[in-house]
Amino acid sequence: MAxxxxxxxxxxxxxxxxxxxxxxxxxxxxxxxxxxxxxETDKATMELECFEAGTLLKQVAKVGDQIAxxxxxxxxxxxxxxxxGLNFGAPAAAPKAEVKVQNAEPAKPxxxxxxxPSTPTPVSQPETRNAKPETLSHTSTPxxxxxxxxxxxxxxxxxxxxxxxxEQKGVDLSRxxxxxxxxxxxxxxxxxxxxxxxxYVTAPASAPTGKAAGAAPVPYSxxxxxxxxxxxxxxxxxxxxxxxxxxxxxxxxKTQIPHFYLEIEADAAPLLTLRAQVNGxxxxxxxxxxxxxxxxxxxVEALRRVPAVNSSWExxxxxxxxxxxxxxxxxxxxxxxxxxxxxxHDKSVFEIAAEAKSLGALAKQKKLKPDQYTGGTFCxxxxxxxxxxxxxxxxxxxxxxxxxxxxTIKKPVVGPNDTIVVGHRMSLxxxxxxxxxxxxxxxxxxxxxxxxxxxxxxxxx
Numbered sequence: 001m002a003x004x005x006x007x008x009x010x011x012x013x014x015x016x017x018x019x020x021x022x023x024x025x026x027x028x029x030x031x032x033x034x035x036x037x038x039x040e041t042d043k044a045t046m047e048l049e050c051f052e053a054g055t056l057l058k059q060v061a062k063v064g065d066q067i068a069x070x071x072x073x074x075x076x077x078x079x080x081x082x083x084x085g086l087n088f089g090a091p092a093a094a095p096k097a098e099v100k101v102q103n104a105e106p107a108k109p110x111x112x113x114x115x116x117p118s119t120p121t122p123v124s125q126p127e128t129r130n131a132k133p134e135t136l137s138h139t140s141t142p143x144x145x146x147x148x149x150x151x152x153x154x155x156x157x158x159x160x161x162x163x164x165x166x167e168q169k170g171v172d173l174s175r176x177x178x179x180x181x182x183x184x185x186x187x188x189x190x191x192x193x194x195x196x197x198x199x200y201v202t203a204p205a206s207a208p209t210g211k212a213a214g215a216a217p218v219p220y221s222x223x224x225x226x227x228x229x230x231x232x233x234x235x236x237x238x239x240x241x242x243x244x245x246x247x248x249x250x251x252x253x254k255t256q257i258p259h260f261y262l263e264i265e266a267d268a269a270p271l272l273t274l275r276a277q278v279n280g281x282x283x284x285x286x287x288x289x290x291x292x293x294x295x296x297x298x299x300v301e302a303l304r305r306v307p308a309v310n311s312s313w314e315x316x317x318x319x320x321x322x323x324x325x326x327x328x329x330x331x332x333x334x335x336x337x338x339x340x341x342x343x344x345h346d347k348s349v350f351e352i353a354a355e356a357k358s359l360g361a362l363a364k365q366k367k368l369k370p371d372q373y374t375g376g377t378f379c380x381x382x383x384x385x386x387x388x389x390x391x392x393x394x395x396x397x398x399x400x401x402x403x404x405x406x407x408t409i410k411k412p413v414v415g416p417n418d419t420i421v422v423g424h425r426m427s428l429x430x431x432x433x434x435x436x437x438x439x440x441x442x443x444x445x446x447x448x449x450x451x452x453x454x455x456x457x458x459x460x461x
Contacts, residue, residue: 002077002086003052004060007039007067010048011370013245014041016068019061020159021186023047028056030076037073038159042245043337043373045160045366048073055079063180066241158185160365169194242334253394257313258434261392264446268408268426271456278460292328292382293353295405297459299380300324300344300352302449309445310377311436312398318436327376327396328356330363337363338396340376349459380405390427400436403449404429426453 007017018040024030035047036056058075061067075083158166158173162185166173171193178185239247271294279288303310303324311320326344330337339359341352362368381393384407393404406427413423428449432442452458 002057002075002081002083003054004072004086005050005052005074005076007061007069007071007073008048009069010039010041010046011043012374013043013249014069014241016066016241017041018241019063019065019067019073020045021063022059024056026056026059027079030054030056040241040366042241043366043370044363044368046369050076052076055081057081057083064184157183159187160367162187162190164365165190165194240334242337246335249397250394253397257395257397259395260432260434260439260442261429262432262439262442262446263390263427263429264450266426266428266450266453267413267423268453269424271426271453272408272424274456274460287350287353289349289353291384291408292380292405293349293356294456294459295382295403295453296326296328296341296344296352296356296380297349298449298452298456299378299403300326300347301452301459302445303378304345305448306441306445308441309401309437311400312377313400313433313436314398318400321377323377325375325377326352327373327379327399329379329381329393330360332364332366337368337373338376338379339363339368339373379403384408384426390429392429393431395431395433400433401442401445402431404431428453 010017020038020040022037024034024036030036030050031053032051034050036050037048039046039048054076055078056074057077060072060074067073075086077083157178157180159180163173165171165187166176166185169190171190173185173190176185176189176193177183179189180186268291271291275289275291275294282288308320310324311318323343324345326341327338328341330339339356339362341347341355341359344352347355359368359372362372376396377399379393379396379399379402381391381402382405383391384405386407388406389409390406391404393402395402406429408424408426411423411425412420413425415421415423428446430442430446432439437445
């Protein structure tokens with residue numbers, strides 16, 4: 001008898017999944033354990049495993065559909081089995097973005113253009129000194145019409161496999177037109193481009209200047225060369241599953257958790273010196289430690305000294321964790337994800353570095369499994385590599401705290417005998433849940449962290 005396969009809940013926070021790709025076609029034989037499709041959840045793109053043996057009789061969901069948990073995906077049964085009597089309906093299709101584009105062109109004074117009748121709410125129009133924006137067509141992009149990837153919805157849409165092949169074959173994804181749903185670049189697009197058959201986006205034609213061909217060039221003027229008009233096209237982009245989940249959870253965290261912040265500045269010079277020595281000695285073994293690797297290890301050891309910070313708010317109780325499951329923030333295309341290094345308290349800085357590198361790579365490919373990004377007991381967010389001196393972060397519930405790490409900055413500091421010397425200073429900001437961590441407790445933990453950062457040899461023990 002035919003079996004209807006429904007969308008499973010692939011993560012704790014998942015409510016819908018987007019069908020990225022079918023791995024099996026209708027009529028293909030299936031066995032238990034086979035992967036039949038790729039599903040984009042709120043955190044990662046995962047393969048959907050089939051636990052039924054038989055034949056794939058019908059693909060109910062189409063590529064690009066957003067499917068609610070529990071909604072039908074496909075039907076599996078015996079070859080040739082009649083499934084006309086099954087009432088499996090159809091999953092909700094992925095919302096298509098209505099893309100609104102505005103361009104500013106030099107124009108003679110005229111009445112302001114009317115908004116398209118289909119626009120439900122007036123959109124404020126930016127103004128410039130010598131130009132007036134004009135609203136172009138407000139149309140929906142068909143889900144299977146090839147569109148330029150760079151302008152599909154404000155971000156490049158490309159499957160993980162297509163991105164990997166593009167890197168191997170040197171294909172410029174920003175100039176490639178995608179043939180997948182909503183302009184998504186898929187494997188066939190990249191392979192075609194590599195063979196010289198792909199469709200590339202050409203540079204837009206210059207706006208007419210109103211001058212006759214062959215006219216003398218206008219002398220260069222710094223003022224005249226300043227661009228006028230909007231800085232980019234106006235467009236509305238639909239929320240991805242990940243971005244919608246991030247928005248919901250951050251709102252909950254910021255409004256429901258009583259945050260307070262503690263900041264301390266550490267001397268990073270000893271850590272930088274030790275890192276250079278270790279990397280130089282281990283270069284032949286292809287081992288390279290980052291500043292963040294040392295920070296993760298230092299946080300682990302600081303939690304060992306002040307374990308009460310390694311706790312979580314559980315509603316009716318405060319749970320202090322015996323293990324340190326260290327999470328760290330990784331920026332990806334759709335937002336942010338926090339891979340987790342399990343039992344970090346039992347691992348050396350080298351083991352932490354290797355695991356952080358592996359998890360970070362999986363995160364950027366959106367290939368993390370739920371148990372690789374859930375269940376952390378403490379989190380670190382490091383934006384120092386972007387040149388930020390200092391920052392604060394929003395707590396990731398149910399954690400009681402999160403550490404924000406700024407960059408190492410050269411600045412004058414007071415040295416021995418009250419002399420002014422060049423120092424390497426690092427800002428460390430702890431965001432605390434005041435229901436769990438009081439000011440004195442948070443200060444003790446930051447003091448322990450500062451001591452470890454300034455005595456980094458202890459992190460190699």
